[in-house]
Amino acid sequence: MFKITLSNVDLLRNSIPIISEIIDEGVFKVDSNGLSLVSPDRSMIAVVNFQLLASAFDDFNVTGEEALGLNLANLVAVIKRIKTGDKVTLKKDEGMNVLEVVLEGRGRRRFEVPLLDITGEKPPLDQLEFKGKVELDSSVLEEGISDADIVDDSVVLETNPDAFKMWAKGDISSAQLELKKGEEGLRKLESAEALKSRYPLEYLKKMIKAAKLSEQVDLEFGTDYPMRLNFKSIDKVNLSFVLAPRVEE
């Protein structure tokens, strides 16, 4: 049983639709920390980790911990109906099997989204240890992904102590982005050794849409190892993704 109210509606409008491109169904959690979701995608190639902190809400009343099994497409259809200036209340009453979404602006608009009887698998994200970290302007990663996308369906990330590189090579053309330590756009580079790993563009193109939430993205990865992309809006919302590498046989 909870009732939580949010005026900064972009925190929902800029995050949930992106998540819904990767996850079909997921179990959201509402507890005293806020609203959160940790869920792998259907093919287990990616994990979404979303947190909207209790402090981002105008009112936040929850008793204990609630698990909300939701179809993301259903939820997004409602999220897209939010107008700027609306106040959004998410609500679940004891024993009810729906999430109630109330929009208050001109008049009162009320939506009911059915809850699904699903259980979330928690992927073991805590065991990941990344050898390198790159902090980038989100727009730089956006360009690197779009550049690679014109030549292949995957992109290789490489670091060494002095530079960060993204490149793709297709049958006909090649594309490469390079930033040296200290160059504009590369905010931080930590890579004691040379690292190299390939990732599928299909997922990266969806994840990079979270650049709307944050001007900075932190990449952590290793050689032939998963990558974590972290988009952080300080103190309010945190959206990160873990993406499996594409390892050549």
Add this chain to the structure above:
Amino acid sequence: MFKITLSNVDLLRNSIPIISEIIDEGVFKVDSNGLSLVSPDRSMIAVVNFQLLASAFDDFNVTGEEALGLNLANLVAVIKRIKTGDKVTLKKDEGMNVLEVVLEGRGRRRFEVPLLDITGEKPPLDQLEFKGKVELDSSVLEEGISDADIVDDSVVLETNPDAFKMWAKGDISSAQLELKKGEEGLRKLESAEALKSRYPLEYLKKMIKAAKLSEQVDLEFGTDYPMRLNFKSIDKVNLSFVLAPRVEE
């Protein structure tokens, strides 16, 4: 035989394309009152009632009354070629079987649209008696229609003396908009008794595009009874629709 000239071209550009989404062919009338069309759609579920008053025109010369059978798609193709700043002349010469549309801006552009040999059926709109009337901000009706559209293909309108409601309930979700008397967005509510009727969203989504013409829309309806939607730009153009209810068996 007539020749009528209009500088306020948005009166045509914002109305005829909307009408053409509902009506395939129709008989326009030109007489001393202006340019008008009253026509049911092919399936007899809706009636379009359009009037562009003689006073909206810069020049208005007509002898008697002319009936113009037109294919709306042909007419819209020409209407869409009007540029802001053009002066539009609609013209029919004695014995000619075309509507001539002349656009004067840079140079002189002339279109001929063929006249069809059709006769319009006048639906008996005068016999309608509505038990309730709601005056809304057009944008409120727009929201209510779009909200309902995510859950079902029809929407229920309800009034009682104190409130106006629109709601839809699908297999999976529900949506509801409510405005109480005196709330912003609900300009007027006249409903001596409780009224309730369901209407197809397919038509409402087309009709609400007339919100471009007017910030206010007047709804008149009854229980399991047709609805009239009236978009009025004072003294110039009047676009109203009558829509049959969807009565549950």
Add this chain to the structure above:
Amino acid sequence: MFKITLSNVDLLRNSIPIISEIIDEGVFKVDSNGLSLVSPDRSMIAVVNFQLLASAFDDFNVTGEEALGLNLANLVAVIKRIKTGDKVTLKKDEGMNVLEVVLEGRGRRRFEVPLLDITGEKPPLDQLEFKGKVELDSSVLEEGISDADIVDDSVVLETNPDAFKMWAKGDISSAQLELKKGEEGLRKLESAEALKSRYPLEYLKKMIKAAKLSEQVDLEFGTDYPMRLNFKSIDKVNLSFVLAPRVEE
């Protein structure tokens, strides 16, 4: 072997994509005059003539003359990745079989586009002698083409010493644009005799997109004779097209 650098990236972004809609593959030439392409389209109905003058570049180093066989779609994919503010370098090293495109903005982005082993046929454009010339606002030609497009798939151009006309007549409707000598939009008219020729709209709709490059377009044509359309941005880029007439049997 050459290396040429350009800051005014719109000269590429506003021209190459238009050319690629008409030409699949072509042989660009780089010599001391600049970068150029003269190429017929696959069906030999149109010829593209493009010149980006050496003076438009920040740096222009070329030894001798280089021929670059390029697939236009591949080239456009890279051109579209250029951001405003980037500096573009086009480069070919001795013995290399790729065109290197380097974008310098935030970081350094490098693309390789493969060179094709094709030879360009030079169409005998010098033999053309046009009897009439019309200088128009590009936007006027744009309107005339779009007007004609709603009624037919070709348009007739006519001149006489006093006026310029474009018209189309389909099964159902007709459209006509007329400009008299001295009217706004018609900058110059040279037509000693009456001229008349019909051209395919499919090509004209692609060519008129070059209106982005220049506010003025010069048309030269004759009776049942090819037309040349010339879009000229003084001292920098020149894009012209020759289009075969559609002669009625």
